[in-house]
Amino acid sequence: MAQHDDPSYAADELYAAREPIHPKGIRGRFRRFKNAVLLIAYGVFFLLPWVRWERLTGPDQAVMFDIPSRRYYLFDLVIHPQDMFLLAGFLILAAWLLFFVTGLVGRAFCGYFCFQTLWTDTFMKVEALVQGDRNKRMRLEKQPWNAEKITKKGITIAIWTAIAFWTGFTFTAYWADAPQLFVDFFTLDAAKAAYITTGILTVTTLIAAGFAREQVCIYMCPYARFQSVMFDKETLLVSYDAKRGEGESGRKPLKQGLMTLDERHGQGVGDCIDCKLCVQVCPTGIDIRDGLQLECISCGLCIDACDQIMTKRGWPTGLIRYASEQELETGEKPNLLKFRTIGYGIATLAATALLLYGIFARAPADISVQQVRQPLFTVLASGDIQNNYNVKINNKLQERLDFTLALEGLPDAKVSVVGDFEGLSVPADGSRKYLVHVRAPRDAEVDRRKIEFVLTEENGRIEPLEHDATFVFR
Amino acid sequence: MSQPENKQGQVETTGHVWDGDLREYNNPLPRWWLWAFYITIIFSVVYWILYPAWPYGDTYTKGINTVEYTVEGENGEEKTVTEHWNTRALFTKNMQSSPSALAQQEWVNKVKDMSFEEIEQDPDTLQFAMSVGHGTFGDYCAACHGAGGQGKIGLFPNLADNAWLYGNSYETIVSKIDGGINGMMPAQNVPEDKIDDLAKYVLSLSGNAEISGEAASRGKQAFATCAGCHGQNGEGNEAMGAPNLTDAIWDVADVPGCGGDTACQVDEIKHVVNNGIERQMPGFGDRLTETQMRMLAIYVRQMGGN
Numbered sequence: 001m002a003q004h005d006d007p008s009y010a011a012d013e014l015y016a017a018r019e020p021i022h023p024k025g026i027r028g029r030f031r032r033f034k035n036a037v038l039l040i041a042y043g044v045f046f047l048l049p050w051v052r053w054e055r056l057t058g059p060d061q062a063v064m065f066d067i068p069s070r071r072y073y074l075f076d077l078v079i080h081p082q083d084m085f086l087l088a089g090f091l092i093l094a095a096w097l098l099f100f101v102t103g104l105v106g107r108a109f110c111g112y113f114c115f116q117t118l119w120t121d122t123f124m125k126v127e128a129l130v131q132g133d134r135n136k137r138m139r140l141e142k143q144p145w146n147a148e149k150i151t152k153k154g155i156t157i158a159i160w161t162a163i164a165f166w167t168g169f170t171f172t173a174y175w176a177d178a179p180q181l182f183v184d185f186f187t188l189d190a191a192k193a194a195y196i197t198t199g200i201l202t203v204t205t206l207i208a209a210g211f212a213r214e215q216v217c218i219y220m221c222p223y224a225r226f227q228s229v230m231f232d233k234e235t236l237l238v239s240y241d242a243k244r245g246e247g248e249s250g251r252k253p254l255k256q257g258l259m260t261l262d263e264r265h266g267q268g269v270g271d272c273i274d275c276k277l278c279v280q281v282c283p284t285g286i287d288i289r290d291g292l293q294l295e296c297i298s299c300g301l302c303i304d305a306c307d308q309i310m311t312k313r314g315w316p317t318g319l320i321r322y323a324s325e326q327e328l329e330t331g332e333k334p335n336l337l338k339f340r341t342i343g344y345g346i347a348t349l350a351a352t353a354l355l356l357y358g359i360f361a362r363a364p365a366d367i368s369v370q371q372v373r374q375p376l377f378t379v380l381a382s383g384d385i386q387n388n389y390n391v392k393i394n395n396k397l398q399e400r401l402d403f404t405l406a407l408e409g410l411p412d413a414k415v416s417v418v419g420d421f422e423g424l425s426v427p428a429d430g431s432r433k434y435l436v437h438v439r440a441p442r443d444a445e446v447d448r449r450k451i452e453f454v455l456t457e458e459n460g461r462i463e464p465l466e467h468d469a470t471f472v473f474r
Numbered sequence: 475m476s477q478p479e480n481k482q483g484q485v486e487t488t489g490h491v492w493d494g495d496l497r498e499y500n501n502p503l504p505r506w507w508l509w510a511f512y513i514t515i516i517f518s519v520v521y522w523i524l525y526p527a528w529p530y531g532d533t534y535t536k537g538i539n540t541v542e543y544t545v546e547g548e549n550g551e552e553k554t555v556t557e558h559w560n561t562r563a564l565f566t567k568n569m570q571s572s573p574s575a576l577a578q579q580e581w582v583n584k585v586k587d588m589s590f591e592e593i594e595q596d597p598d599t600l601q602f603a604m605s606v607g608h609g610t611f612g613d614y615c616a617a618c619h620g621a622g623g624q625g626k627i628g629l630f631p632n633l634a635d636n637a638w639l640y641g642n643s644y645e646t647i648v649s650k651i652d653g654g655i656n657g658m659m660p661a662q663n664v665p666e667d668k669i670d671d672l673a674k675y676v677l678s679l680s681g682n683a684e685i686s687g688e689a690a691s692r693g694k695q696a697f698a699t700c701a702g703c704h705g706q707n708g709e710g711n712e713a714m715g716a717p718n719l720t721d722a723i724w725d726v727a728d729v730p731g732c733g734g735d736t737a738c739q740v741d742e743i744k745h746v747v748n749n750g751i752e753r754q755m756p757g758f759g760d761r762l763t764e765t766q767m768r769m770l771a772i773y774v775r776q777m778g779g780n
Contacts (some may be wrong), residue, residue, distance in 0.1 A: 079765040348598055374622025378779075380728070381721035386636075418776045419600045433601055437779045 017216060020141060021285040024277070025125065026132040028304025029342075037112045038121060046166070049173035056398040057429040065175050071429070075285045077359060078429065080396055082366070084194045093351035099133055101345035102230040104336070105322065106237040108158035110223065111299035116216050119167070119209035120283065123160055130156045134280060147261075160210045168201030189257050209329055214284035218295050225294075233326040234334035238298050240320050242329060245272035251289075261315055277307055288320055358382070365426070369453050369467040377472045384439045387471050391453065392433045396427040402458040403465070405436065409451040410471055414438040423458060438471060448472045525559055543567040582606075586765045590644040594773060599722045600772070607773025610766055614758055615774075623777045627728045629753070636778040637723045639715040647771040654757030657715055661750035662699060672696040674736075675745035677710045682729060683736055726751055 020468045036379045053062035064073045072079035079086060084240060101108050110117060117311070131137045131152045143149045172194050173181055184190035185198075208216050216226055231237070245251055247270030258264050261271065281302060284295040288302045306320040324334040372388035380386055395401045403424040406417050417424065418435040424433045440450075448470050455465040487497040521527065525537040539559035543566045544552045557563040569575050581602050585593060593599050600659060612621065619625050623633035631639070640646055640655070664672055675684035675693025697708070701714040710718035717725060725728055727746045732738035762770065 158504065372622065375624035375632075375634050376621065378624070378632070378721055380636045380779070381718065381723050383722035386634075388777075388779075416779065418596050418604070419597060421597065425597070432597055434597070435776060439779070 004376070009158040013149035021214060021283065022134045022137040022141070023126055023283045023285075023301070024305075026277075026281045026301055026304045026308065028301075028307060030300030030304050034112055034121065034299065034301075038396045039117050040201070041113070041118055042122075046170050049170060049178040056266035057427075058398075059177055061177055063174060064177070066153055067175060078396065078398075080394070082361055082394070083358075086355065086362075089351065089355040089358050093348065093355055096344060096351050098350040100341070100348045102227060103232070103235060103340050103344050104146070106231065107223075107227055107296070107299075110297040111225075111238075112219065112223075114210060114297075117283075117297060117299065119163075119205060121211050122163065123209045123213075125147055126159045126163070129157055130159065139158065157206075157210070160206055161269055164202045164209070165198070167205045167320055170197040171201050171318075172197045177267045188229060214295065217297055232340060233340075236298060236322045236324055236334060237292060238288060238300055238303060238320065239292070239323045239325075239328055240272075240278075240293075241323065241455060244270060244291070245289065245319050246270040271310075271315060277309055278307040281305045281373065311427070362396065364397050364462045365393065365401060365457075365465060367394070367453070367455055367465045367467050368392045369469045371469055371472075373461075377474065379442075380439065383442055385442055385471075385473050386439045389436045389438065389453070389469055390433060391424070391436050391455075391467075392431060393424065393455065393465070394431040395429065397461070398429060399428050399461070400425060401461060403455040406454045406456065407438060407451055408454055410438070410449060411441050412473070413438050413451075415439075424455065440471065440473075443473050446473055501662055541567050543570055548726070572664040582765055585769060588766070590772065603772045604776065606766070607769040610762065611773055612771045614762070615770075618735075618755075623697070623774065625725070627724065627731070628726055631725050631753075632723075632776055634777045635723050637718060637721060638778065639710070639712065641712045642775060642778065644771050644775060647774055648767050650755070651762070651767045651770060651774075654758055654761035655715070655753075655755040655757075657751065657753035659703070659716075659746075659751040662747050663697060663700075664747055668692060668696045669744050669747065670740060672700075672747065673740040676700075676708070676719055676743050677729070677736070677739055680722060682739060 003372055048063050049061065051062035051071075052060050054356045055062055056291055058069075058071060058073055059066065060076055060077065061073065062322065066073060070081050098109055110249050126311075127137065131140055140149055169182075169185065172185075174206060176191075176194065176196075181194060182191055185194060212220075247265065250266035250270065251267045251272035251274045252258055252264070253275070258267065264271065277304075279285070280291070281304070282288070282297060283301065285295060286293050286295045300322070303320045303322070307317040310317045310319055326332055327334060332407070368391075370390045370392075371389060376387070378386045391405075393403065403426070404422075405415060405417065407413055416439075418437065421434070424434055426430070436453075443449075451471045453467045453469060455466070486500045488500045490498055509605045521533065524539040526534055528535045528538060536558035540556050541559050541563040542554055543563060544554050547553050547559065555563075570650055576644050585599060585603055588596075588599065593603055599675050611619075611623070618630040619633055620630070625632035627633075636642075638646075639657075671685075671693035673693075674683050674685045674689060675697055678685040678690070678693075702709070703711055704719055705711055705716070708719035710716045713714070717723075727739075727742040729742055731737045734741060756769070760761075
């Protein structure tokens with residue numbers, strides 16, 4: 001049981017309410033980079049479902065995850081259920097890439113690419129637009145609930161909801177024909193699942209990006225907990241150069257006699273003027289000068305803030321910067337070609353190569369042959385033996401395939417397809433099951449014999465498909 | 475006597491003291507837990523109102539939730555039945571109106587209007603008919619004929635061979651499923667001195683035994699009684715359902731089970747000749763629809779390789 005030193009602590013205050021954080025807007029390199037990533041990510045996410053793509057069979061949507069027909073369409077790549085291992089490959093690749101990047105530059109994913117970061121960022125922009133920057137927002141927060149506060153908060157939440165809804169709807173649009181869904185959705189004609197998905201995503205987006213924000217990163221995100229195992233002394237992290245900032249007698253605000261670097265250094269005072277701008281701009285509300293923390297998502301906004309102040313004073317920038325632990329201690333630049341990075345790099349490349357190989361080496365068609373087991377064999381009027389086989393052919397191509405069926409390993413056998421089909425045709429991007437009867441003269445010497453079905457495409461569009469089976473005599 | 479205490483700066487304890495100084499913290503549950511508890515109570519009350527819940531006497535509270543489905547009335551018109559919510563009614567409803575049920579209905583309607591030839595020529599329709607037929611076979615036929623139609627020698631015919639006692643046209647198969655079959659061979663009281671020869675003669679028809687000279691002519695003579703149904707040469711008669719005795723298929727007398735032992739084979743045949751056979755298949759016309767029987771016929775006919 002934790003010891004509580006705070007005298008005001010009482011049993012009914014076990015759970016502290018969240019202190020709202022109102023980060024200040026800032027301009028700078030990392031802000032620009034974040035904006036660029038946000039723009040690209042939003043561009044891809046919100047526009048992709050609307051891109052059209054002509055297909056012979058299947059939907060004319062560039063990216064569509066079609067659950068009812070069990071196909072994932074990604075431009076010219078069509079993922080069938082039996083290609084699902086590609087998804088596993090993709091996830092492995094994503095994991096290795098994440099480890100690689102984290103080993104190199106820390107939580108770059110958290111700071112720039114994570115959905116939580118992107119959407120929170122957008123929602124904060126909306127907040128700033130409606131309610132003004134940090135000071136105004138803090139004042140508004142303290143105000144009683146008057147008309148101004150209700151209006152401003154109301155407009156903010158309304159815009160948030162609109163963005164959250166469009167986020168949810170866009171996600172849903174990946175799983176259906178987007179324009180059709182748009183019409184159906186608003187004429188209340190869409191599938192129940194579409195409303196449920198959109199609804200859940202609207203609510204969760206609103207809560208996560210609007211209200212929970214950094215709490216998601218701090219309390220909910222598992223990545224925050226294990227990221228540090230991927231760090232080492234040479235990993236680049238957003239760091240405060242304590243040696244430079246604190247000097248020998250700590251940080252001091254600007255005042256008479258401590259205005260220039262020479263004056264400060266002369267008195268053993270560090271370069272940090274304790275303006276607290278780095279704290280004010282932090283979206284998780286931490287003080288980077290306290291060192292590496294779980295809450296730090298590596299967004300680099302404090303770097304922008306500090307650089308701005310340093311530039312204004314005409315002092316060298318980089319008091320807060322991307323630096324490795326080793327660099328801060330010894331001044332040694334990190335060695336980028338360290339064992340860990342190379343290892344993750346090779347793993348990432350290998351995963352990429354395997355994934356690409358997996359994509360290009362997918363079989364254009366496959367067969368499965370299953371012997372009918374009840375009964376295993378039948379004696380016919382002539383004394384011949386009959387075995388039955390279910391032959392299922394999957395065609396993943398966008399064109400029809402016509403096969404001729406041949407049997408190897410049983411020279412006297414007669415093969416017939418139920419329905420008396422001469423050729424076995426399989427529609428484009430579809431599958432068909434044929435029942436095949438095989439008859440052979442009784443052979444008292446053997447119990448069973450290995451046979452092989454060979455399906456040859458009549459127009460030679462693909463390699464012949466082969467499948468082993470067993471013929472049972474008795 | 476325990477007394478909760480809450481001195482400033484201390485966490486509240488339960489007031490119990492053990493061994494002079496051991497105390498237990500009194501930490502209340504989180505507020506959200508309490509609310510979750512209240513919500514479960516509200517949920518259960520709503521549930522009792524909507525769904526069947528409390529037993530009383532020999533019945534139970536039905537709840538106000540209902541399920542609607544249609545049934546076919548006695549004079550053929552459809553009527554809507556509204557029942558209190560229960561899984562059986564829900565199942566009926568789903569079988570009528572779920573997307574997969576509707577998709578299946580669409581296929582059934584398609585098959586309904588097609589001739590057997592048309593069905594055979596379209597792989598997808600054939601696949602559907604076979605798969606429905608397979609299911610129907612499992613429900614209605616497999617109990618006797620076996621899951622794969624392999625039958626049981628002496629009792630239930632093997633449907634997986636290519637001998638069709640009553641003919642293999644689709645129409646015949648449907649009519650037999652519809653009306654049932656009475657398979658009957660009367661017991662023949664063949665005198666003791668002739669039956670051995672008769673049985674050997676029957677075996678020789680399908681090449682299972684060699685028989686020569688006098689015995690052959692005695693057997694042939696005795697077979698005259700059988701020829702009425704099985705035909706002069708023993709090749710059977712589809713009109714009467716009399717099996718062809720010259721083929722390799724044995725459906726009643728377990729000749730293959732003897733493993734080539736002629737005495738055993740003769741005994742098997744003697745037994746059938748002297749005791750006759752009576753096999754009955756009930757008609758399924760009142761349990762299956764016309765379309766179901768047609769799809770079943772397609773499935774059954776292919777089993778024999780036709």
